[in-house]
Amino acid sequence: MFKAKVIVKRRAAILDPQGKAAEQGAKLLGFNNISGTRINKIIEFAVNLADKELAEKEVKEYCEKLLSNPNIEDFEYTLEEAK
Amino acid sequence: MKIKFGVVVFPGSNCDHDAFYVAKKILEKDAEFLWHKDTDLKNSDVIILPGGFSYGDYLRTGAIARFSPIMESVIAFAEKGGIVIGICNGFQILLEAELLPGVMLMNKNLKFICKDVFLSVENKKTIFTSNIDKDVIKIPIAHAEGNYFADEKVLDELVKNNQIVFKYCSSKGVIDDKNNPNGSKMNIAGIINKKGNVLGMMPHPERCCDPVLGKTDGVLFFKSIIKNLTK
Numbered sequence: 439m440f441k442a443k444v445i446v447k448r449r450a451a452i453l454d455p456q457g458k459a460a461e462q463g464a465k466l467l468g469f470n471n472i473s474g475t476r477i478n479k480i481i482e483f484a485v486n487l488a489d490k491e492l493a494e495k496e497v498k499e500y501c502e503k504l505l506s507n508p509n510i511e512d513f514e515y516t517l518e519e520a521k
Numbered sequence: 522m523k524i525k526f527g528v529v530v531f532p533g534s535n536c537d538h539d540a541f542y543v544a545k546k547i548l549e550k551d552a553e554f555l556w557h558k559d560t561d562l563k564n565s566d567v568i569i570l571p572g573g574f575s576y577g578d579y580l581r582t583g584a585i586a587r588f589s590p591i592m593e594s595v596i597a598f599a600e601k602g603g604i605v606i607g608i609c610n611g612f613q614i615l616l617e618a619e620l621l622p623g624v625m626l627m628n629k630n631l632k633f634i635c636k637d638v639f640l641s642v643e644n645k646k647t648i649f650t651s652n653i654d655k656d657v658i659k660i661p662i663a664h665a666e667g668n669y670f671a672d673e674k675v676l677d678e679l680v681k682n683n684q685i686v687f688k689y690c691s692s693k694g695v696i697d698d699k700n701n702p703n704g705s706k707m708n709i710a711g712i713i714n715k716k717g718n719v720l721g722m723m724p725h726p727e728r729c730c731d732p733v734l735g736k737t738d739g740v741l742f743f744k745s746i747i748k749n750l751t752k
Contacts, residue, residue: 452670455627504588507581507617509624510670 439486439520440493446479446506446513481505484520493517522751525551527565529595529611531586532557536572536608539727544569547730548743557589567604567746568595570611572663572725582625582666583613592618604648604746605719609664612711612721621714621721622679623671629704633665637736638702640710640724641690644683647713649720652745657694658738660724662702662710667723669705669712676706687711687722 448454454476461475485493497515506513526544530537537554544552553563557575562568575586586592592614599605599620607615615621628634640658642650671679679685687710689703690696701708703723711722726739 453626453629455629455631459631504584505580507584507624509672510626 439484439488440490441518441520442483442485442493442497442515443518444479444481444483444497444501444505444513444515446481446501446511448476448478448511452510479505485517490517490519523551524567524747524750525553525563525565526567526569527553527555527562528569528571529555529591530557530571531573531575531589531614533575533577534571534573534610536610536725536727539725540569540571540608543727543730543739543743547740548747550747555591557586557591560590560594562591562594562598566750567606568598569727570595570605570607570614571727572609572611575610575614578610578666581617583610583615583617586610586614587617596620599714599719602716602718604750606649606746607719607721608725608727609662609667609723612723613666615719615721620719621712622675623669623712625666625723626668626670626704627666628664628668628702633663634667634702635661635663636702637661637729638710638724639690639692639694639700640687641694641696642686643688644686644713646683647686647717647720648746648749649713649742650686650745652748653741655738655741657690657692658741659692659729659736660726660738661728661736662724663728664703664723667703667705669703669709669723671706679709679712680707682715684712684715685709686713686720687724
Protein backbone atom coordinates (compact mmCIF):
# COMPACT_ATOMS: atom_id res chain seq x y z
CA MET A 439 0.00 0.00 0.00
CA PHE A 440 1.16 3.51 -0.76
CA LYS A 441 0.38 6.96 0.51
CA ALA A 442 -0.04 9.50 -2.24
CA LYS A 443 0.16 13.26 -1.92
CA VAL A 444 -0.90 15.31 -4.93
CA ILE A 445 -0.38 19.03 -5.37
CA VAL A 446 -2.58 20.70 -7.98
CA LYS A 447 -1.34 24.12 -9.06
CA ARG A 448 -2.99 26.64 -11.28
CA ARG A 449 -0.53 27.65 -14.01
CA ALA A 450 1.38 30.87 -13.37
CA ALA A 451 -0.23 32.63 -16.34
CA ILE A 452 -3.75 31.99 -15.02
CA LEU A 453 -5.25 34.44 -12.56
CA ASP A 454 -5.73 33.06 -9.04
CA PRO A 455 -8.45 35.25 -7.51
CA GLN A 456 -8.30 33.40 -4.18
CA GLY A 457 -4.58 34.07 -3.88
CA LYS A 458 -5.18 37.68 -4.80
CA ALA A 459 -7.91 37.98 -2.15
CA ALA A 460 -5.69 36.41 0.51
CA GLU A 461 -2.93 38.84 -0.36
CA GLN A 462 -5.28 41.79 -0.04
CA GLY A 463 -6.04 40.50 3.46
CA ALA A 464 -2.33 40.19 4.17
CA LYS A 465 -1.82 43.85 3.23
CA LEU A 466 -4.63 44.87 5.58
CA LEU A 467 -2.91 42.98 8.38
CA GLY A 468 0.27 44.86 7.70
CA PHE A 469 2.25 42.10 5.96
CA ASN A 470 3.97 44.36 3.47
CA ASN A 471 6.69 41.94 2.41
CA ILE A 472 4.36 39.31 0.92
CA SER A 473 3.80 38.96 -2.81
CA GLY A 474 2.75 36.35 -5.37
CA THR A 475 0.32 34.43 -3.12
CA ARG A 476 -1.13 31.41 -4.93
CA ILE A 477 -3.63 29.03 -3.36
CA ASN A 478 -3.04 25.46 -4.48
CA LYS A 479 -4.67 22.17 -3.56
CA ILE A 480 -3.09 19.29 -1.65
CA ILE A 481 -4.94 16.00 -2.01
CA GLU A 482 -3.92 12.92 -0.01
CA PHE A 483 -5.09 9.35 -0.41
CA ALA A 484 -4.03 5.70 -0.13
CA VAL A 485 -3.35 3.44 -3.09
CA ASN A 486 -4.11 -0.16 -2.27
CA LEU A 487 -1.60 -1.79 -4.60
CA ALA A 488 1.63 -3.61 -3.84
CA ASP A 489 3.44 -2.68 -7.03
CA LYS A 490 4.87 0.84 -7.13
CA GLU A 491 4.77 1.16 -10.88
CA LEU A 492 1.09 0.24 -11.01
CA ALA A 493 0.35 2.56 -8.09
CA GLU A 494 2.07 5.42 -9.88
CA LYS A 495 0.07 4.75 -13.05
CA GLU A 496 -3.16 4.86 -11.04
CA VAL A 497 -2.24 8.12 -9.31
CA LYS A 498 -1.32 9.74 -12.62
CA GLU A 499 -4.60 8.72 -14.20
CA TYR A 500 -6.60 9.95 -11.20
CA CYS A 501 -4.81 13.30 -11.46
CA GLU A 502 -5.32 13.60 -15.20
CA LYS A 503 -8.94 12.51 -15.29
CA LEU A 504 -10.37 14.14 -12.19
CA LEU A 505 -8.11 15.94 -9.74
CA SER A 506 -6.73 18.49 -12.20
CA ASN A 507 -8.04 20.32 -15.23
CA PRO A 508 -5.34 20.17 -17.92
CA ASN A 509 -6.56 23.44 -19.41
CA ILE A 510 -5.41 25.53 -16.46
CA GLU A 511 -3.68 23.32 -13.90
CA ASP A 512 -0.53 21.22 -13.47
CA PHE A 513 -0.04 18.53 -10.88
CA GLU A 514 2.84 16.90 -9.08
CA TYR A 515 2.77 14.01 -6.64
CA THR A 516 4.78 11.96 -4.20
CA LEU A 517 4.22 8.30 -3.47
CA GLU A 518 5.44 6.76 -0.25
CA GLU A 519 5.20 3.22 0.98
CA ALA A 520 2.71 3.14 3.87
CA LYS A 521 4.16 1.75 7.08
CA MET B 522 -43.83 16.74 -33.55
CA LYS B 523 -44.15 16.15 -29.86
CA ILE B 524 -41.12 17.60 -28.13
CA LYS B 525 -39.86 16.41 -24.80
CA PHE B 526 -37.42 18.19 -22.52
CA GLY B 527 -35.29 16.12 -20.14
CA VAL B 528 -33.96 18.06 -17.16
CA VAL B 529 -31.04 16.41 -15.39
CA VAL B 530 -31.04 16.58 -11.60
CA PHE B 531 -27.67 16.39 -9.86
CA PRO B 532 -27.28 16.62 -6.10
CA GLY B 533 -27.07 20.40 -5.67
CA SER B 534 -28.92 21.40 -8.85
CA ASN B 535 -31.23 24.30 -8.03
CA CYS B 536 -32.56 25.57 -11.36
CA ASP B 537 -33.98 22.21 -12.38
CA HIS B 538 -37.50 23.14 -11.33
CA ASP B 539 -37.30 26.48 -13.17
CA ALA B 540 -36.31 24.69 -16.38
CA PHE B 541 -39.02 22.08 -15.89
CA TYR B 542 -41.63 24.79 -15.22
CA VAL B 543 -40.69 26.68 -18.38
CA ALA B 544 -40.85 23.56 -20.55
CA LYS B 545 -44.16 22.40 -19.13
CA LYS B 546 -46.11 25.55 -18.26
CA ILE B 547 -44.70 28.24 -20.53
CA LEU B 548 -43.75 26.25 -23.63
CA GLU B 549 -46.47 23.64 -22.96
CA LYS B 550 -44.20 20.76 -23.90
CA ASP B 551 -43.49 17.43 -22.29
CA ALA B 552 -40.85 17.51 -19.58
CA GLU B 553 -39.31 15.01 -17.24
CA PHE B 554 -36.63 15.07 -14.58
CA LEU B 555 -33.66 12.76 -15.18
CA TRP B 556 -31.90 11.59 -12.01
CA HIS B 557 -28.11 11.74 -12.23
CA LYS B 558 -27.72 8.11 -11.12
CA ASP B 559 -29.89 6.83 -13.98
CA THR B 560 -28.72 6.35 -17.52
CA ASP B 561 -32.10 6.50 -19.29
CA LEU B 562 -32.79 9.79 -21.09
CA LYS B 563 -36.46 8.75 -21.36
CA ASN B 564 -36.79 9.64 -25.05
CA SER B 565 -36.03 13.31 -24.47
CA ASP B 566 -35.45 15.46 -27.55
CA VAL B 567 -33.70 18.23 -25.66
CA ILE B 568 -31.51 17.69 -22.60
CA ILE B 569 -31.05 20.53 -20.13
CA LEU B 570 -28.18 20.51 -17.63
CA PRO B 571 -29.52 23.07 -15.18
CA GLY B 572 -27.88 25.63 -12.96
CA GLY B 573 -26.96 25.08 -9.35
CA PHE B 574 -24.03 23.79 -7.37
CA SER B 575 -23.74 20.13 -8.38
CA TYR B 576 -21.74 18.21 -5.79
CA GLY B 577 -21.25 21.44 -3.88
CA ASP B 578 -18.82 22.70 -6.57
CA TYR B 579 -16.24 20.49 -4.83
CA LEU B 580 -12.83 20.16 -6.50
CA ARG B 581 -13.85 22.35 -9.47
CA THR B 582 -17.30 23.41 -10.67
CA GLY B 583 -18.86 20.57 -12.65
CA ALA B 584 -15.84 18.28 -12.19
CA ILE B 585 -17.61 15.50 -10.31
CA ALA B 586 -21.04 15.81 -11.96
CA ARG B 587 -19.29 15.16 -15.25
CA PHE B 588 -18.76 11.53 -14.13
CA SER B 589 -22.36 10.89 -13.07
CA PRO B 590 -23.91 7.84 -14.78
CA ILE B 591 -26.41 10.04 -16.65
CA MET B 592 -23.56 11.99 -18.25
CA GLU B 593 -22.40 8.93 -20.19
CA SER B 594 -25.81 8.88 -21.86
CA VAL B 595 -25.80 12.65 -22.34
CA ILE B 596 -22.38 12.52 -24.00
CA ALA B 597 -23.49 9.67 -26.29
CA PHE B 598 -26.71 11.60 -27.08
CA ALA B 599 -24.68 14.72 -27.93
CA GLU B 600 -22.28 12.77 -30.11
CA LYS B 601 -25.22 11.47 -32.12
CA GLY B 602 -26.39 15.04 -32.71
CA GLY B 603 -28.91 15.32 -29.84
CA ILE B 604 -29.63 18.80 -28.51
CA VAL B 605 -27.96 19.54 -25.17
CA ILE B 606 -28.18 22.85 -23.30
CA GLY B 607 -26.00 23.61 -20.30
CA ILE B 608 -27.06 26.62 -18.28
CA CYS B 609 -24.68 28.12 -15.71
CA ASN B 610 -23.49 25.10 -13.69
CA GLY B 611 -24.68 23.03 -16.67
CA PHE B 612 -22.24 24.99 -18.86
CA GLN B 613 -19.46 24.31 -16.36
CA ILE B 614 -20.30 20.58 -16.53
CA LEU B 615 -20.19 20.64 -20.36
CA LEU B 616 -16.72 22.21 -20.18
CA GLU B 617 -15.48 19.57 -17.74
CA ALA B 618 -17.01 16.85 -19.93
CA GLU B 619 -15.12 18.38 -22.87
CA LEU B 620 -18.30 18.65 -24.93
CA LEU B 621 -17.34 22.32 -25.17
CA PRO B 622 -13.84 23.85 -25.03
CA GLY B 623 -12.46 26.09 -22.29
CA VAL B 624 -12.83 26.48 -18.55
CA MET B 625 -14.52 28.79 -16.04
CA LEU B 626 -12.48 30.84 -13.60
CA MET B 627 -13.72 32.81 -10.65
CA ASN B 628 -15.26 36.17 -11.58
CA LYS B 629 -12.64 38.86 -11.96
CA ASN B 630 -14.12 40.93 -9.12
CA LEU B 631 -14.18 37.84 -6.84
CA LYS B 632 -17.89 38.32 -6.22
CA PHE B 633 -20.99 36.27 -6.84
CA ILE B 634 -22.90 38.36 -9.38
CA CYS B 635 -26.69 38.16 -9.58
CA LYS B 636 -28.21 40.68 -11.98
CA ASP B 637 -29.79 41.17 -15.39
CA VAL B 638 -27.28 41.56 -18.19
CA PHE B 639 -27.57 42.27 -21.89
CA LEU B 640 -26.41 39.73 -24.43
CA SER B 641 -25.53 40.35 -28.03
CA VAL B 642 -26.78 37.47 -30.18
CA GLU B 643 -23.59 36.91 -32.18
CA ASN B 644 -24.63 33.92 -34.22
CA LYS B 645 -28.21 33.68 -35.43
CA LYS B 646 -27.60 30.64 -37.56
CA THR B 647 -27.94 28.14 -34.72
CA ILE B 648 -30.93 26.05 -33.70
CA PHE B 649 -30.89 27.97 -30.43
CA THR B 650 -31.00 31.46 -31.92
CA SER B 651 -32.29 31.45 -35.49
CA ASN B 652 -35.73 32.63 -34.42
CA ILE B 653 -34.59 35.29 -31.97
CA ASP B 654 -35.77 38.49 -33.63
CA LYS B 655 -33.65 40.84 -31.52
CA ASP B 656 -29.94 41.64 -31.65
CA VAL B 657 -29.72 42.26 -27.90
CA ILE B 658 -31.60 40.29 -25.25
CA LYS B 659 -31.85 40.78 -21.49
CA ILE B 660 -31.16 37.66 -19.41
CA PRO B 661 -30.11 37.36 -15.75
CA ILE B 662 -26.82 35.91 -14.56
CA ALA B 663 -26.14 34.38 -11.13
CA HIS B 664 -22.66 32.95 -10.68
CA ALA B 665 -19.28 33.27 -8.98
CA GLU B 666 -17.35 31.27 -11.57
CA GLY B 667 -18.43 32.52 -14.96
CA ASN B 668 -15.17 34.04 -16.14
CA TYR B 669 -14.73 32.11 -19.39
CA PHE B 670 -11.13 31.28 -20.17
CA ALA B 671 -9.50 29.52 -23.10
CA ASP B 672 -6.10 29.92 -24.71
CA GLU B 673 -5.63 31.96 -27.90
CA LYS B 674 -5.70 28.88 -30.10
CA VAL B 675 -9.11 27.81 -28.80
CA LEU B 676 -10.47 31.36 -29.00
CA ASP B 677 -9.32 31.63 -32.63
CA GLU B 678 -11.10 28.35 -33.40
CA LEU B 679 -14.30 29.58 -31.74
CA VAL B 680 -14.24 32.73 -33.85
CA LYS B 681 -13.31 30.91 -37.05
CA ASN B 682 -16.14 28.39 -36.66
CA ASN B 683 -18.73 30.91 -35.52
CA GLN B 684 -19.09 29.11 -32.19
CA ILE B 685 -19.58 32.22 -30.06
CA VAL B 686 -23.34 32.60 -29.69
CA PHE B 687 -23.74 35.19 -26.93
CA LYS B 688 -21.48 38.02 -25.75
CA TYR B 689 -22.02 40.35 -22.79
CA CYS B 690 -22.81 43.86 -24.01
CA SER B 691 -24.58 47.11 -23.15
CA SER B 692 -28.31 47.65 -23.71
CA LYS B 693 -27.34 49.11 -27.08
CA GLY B 694 -25.15 46.17 -28.03
CA VAL B 695 -21.74 47.69 -27.26
CA ILE B 696 -19.29 44.89 -26.45
CA ASP B 697 -16.46 46.20 -24.27
CA ASP B 698 -14.72 45.74 -20.91
CA LYS B 699 -17.22 48.01 -19.19
CA ASN B 700 -20.02 45.62 -20.12
CA ASN B 701 -18.14 42.46 -19.23
CA PRO B 702 -19.49 41.48 -15.79
CA ASN B 703 -17.10 38.66 -14.95
CA GLY B 704 -13.93 39.14 -16.99
CA SER B 705 -14.71 36.49 -19.64
CA LYS B 706 -12.37 36.33 -22.61
CA MET B 707 -13.90 38.28 -25.52
CA ASN B 708 -17.01 38.92 -23.36
CA ILE B 709 -18.10 35.34 -24.04
CA ALA B 710 -21.41 34.40 -22.39
CA GLY B 711 -22.38 31.38 -24.49
CA ILE B 712 -20.82 29.04 -27.06
CA ILE B 713 -21.77 26.02 -29.15
CA ASN B 714 -19.79 23.01 -30.31
CA LYS B 715 -18.62 22.73 -33.90
CA LYS B 716 -21.57 20.56 -34.87
CA GLY B 717 -23.98 23.11 -33.43
CA ASN B 718 -26.06 20.79 -31.24
CA VAL B 719 -24.49 21.49 -27.81
CA LEU B 720 -24.78 24.94 -26.25
CA GLY B 721 -23.43 26.26 -22.98
CA MET B 722 -24.35 29.64 -21.53
CA MET B 723 -23.82 31.30 -18.15
CA PRO B 724 -26.97 33.49 -18.25
CA HIS B 725 -30.28 31.90 -17.22
CA PRO B 726 -32.96 32.03 -19.97
CA GLU B 727 -35.23 29.83 -17.82
CA ARG B 728 -35.44 32.62 -15.24
CA CYS B 729 -36.99 35.10 -17.63
CA CYS B 730 -39.83 33.33 -19.41
CA ASP B 731 -42.88 33.84 -17.24
CA PRO B 732 -44.40 37.33 -17.84
CA VAL B 733 -45.23 37.53 -14.15
CA LEU B 734 -41.49 37.99 -13.54
CA GLY B 735 -41.42 41.10 -15.69
CA LYS B 736 -39.06 39.87 -18.40
CA THR B 737 -39.52 37.27 -21.10
CA ASP B 738 -36.51 37.27 -23.43
CA GLY B 739 -35.72 33.71 -22.33
CA VAL B 740 -38.77 32.51 -24.25
CA LEU B 741 -37.21 33.66 -27.54
CA PHE B 742 -34.35 31.23 -26.93
CA PHE B 743 -36.52 28.21 -26.09
CA LYS B 744 -39.02 28.94 -28.87
CA SER B 745 -36.20 29.05 -31.38
CA ILE B 746 -35.28 25.48 -30.47
CA ILE B 747 -38.89 24.30 -30.69
CA LYS B 748 -39.44 25.99 -34.05
CA ASN B 749 -36.31 24.38 -35.44
CA LEU B 750 -37.26 20.97 -34.12
CA THR B 751 -40.76 21.12 -35.56
CA LYS B 752 -39.68 22.44 -38.96
